[in-house]
Amino acid sequence: MTDEARGTVHASAVLVGDRAVLIRGPSGSGKSRLAFDLILAGRSGQIPPAVLVGDDRVHLDTSGGKLLVRPAATLTGLIEIFGLGIRQTEYVPEAFVGLVVDLAAADAERMPAAESLTTKINGVELPRLPVNLRNSPLPLIAAALTTTPGSPSGLPSADCRKGIGNHIRPTIATE
Numbered sequence: 715m716t717d718e719a720r721g722t723v724h725a726s727a728v729l730v731g732d733r734a735v736l737i738r739g740p741s742g743s744g745k746s747r748l749a750f751d752l753i754l755a756g757r758s759g760q761i762p763p764a765v766l767v768g769d770d771r772v773h774l775d776t777s778g779g780k781l782l783v784r785p786a787a788t789l790t791g792l793i794e795i796f797g798l799g800i801r802q803t804e805y806v807p808e809a810f811v812g813l814v815v816d817l818a819a820a821d822a823e824r825m826p827a828a829e830s831l832t833t834k835i836n837g838v839e840l841p842r843l844p845v846n847l848r849n850s851p852l853p854l855i856a857a858a859l860t861t862t863p864g865s866p867s868g869l870p871s872a873d874c875r876k877g878i879g880n881h882i883r884p885t886i887a888t889e
Contacts, residue, residue, distance in 0.1 A: 722771040731762030733812025743817040746794040766805040769793040781811040781838040819844030
């Protein structure tokens with residue numbers, strides 16, 4: 715096993731706004747698909763702008779009490795798109811993790827227990843979103859990113875007609 719393989723974890727990560735979403739799950743659970751879905755949602759304005767950090771394998775380190783994620787060197791800027799294969803895409807070299815998404819999570823529930831909504835990685839406690847295989851993770855992540863207190867969408871935006879601010883901003887598809 716190379717140093718590269720030992721220093722990485724099997725996960726994908728996407729920078730959404732100013733924090734990364736770390737996507738974990740077993741092989742075939744949809745990590746790459748979710749990473750690409752987040753990038754597309756960011757481009758359409760459904761969530762803050764999103765760009766790939768790494769797909770399939772990423773490095774995790776701590777810095778200043780925060781969890782830092784970087785792409786594995788051999789996979790930098792590459793993402794698997796089912797039906798198209800491995801593709802080159804825009805990426806960022808590192809980002810701080812702000813949300814952990816666990817796909818195919820055994821503890822995913824309709825009304826999750828408070829203890830299932832956090833996780834500790836390398837000594838850093840982070841918000842966690844457990845997702846089962848029956849639910850599409852993208853709407854759950856969009857909701858977590860746009861309705862959580864302190865999120866950029868937690869306050870009414872200029873395009874919020876109702877003044878409540880905890881819904882997805884209009885896009886071309888809804889205008």
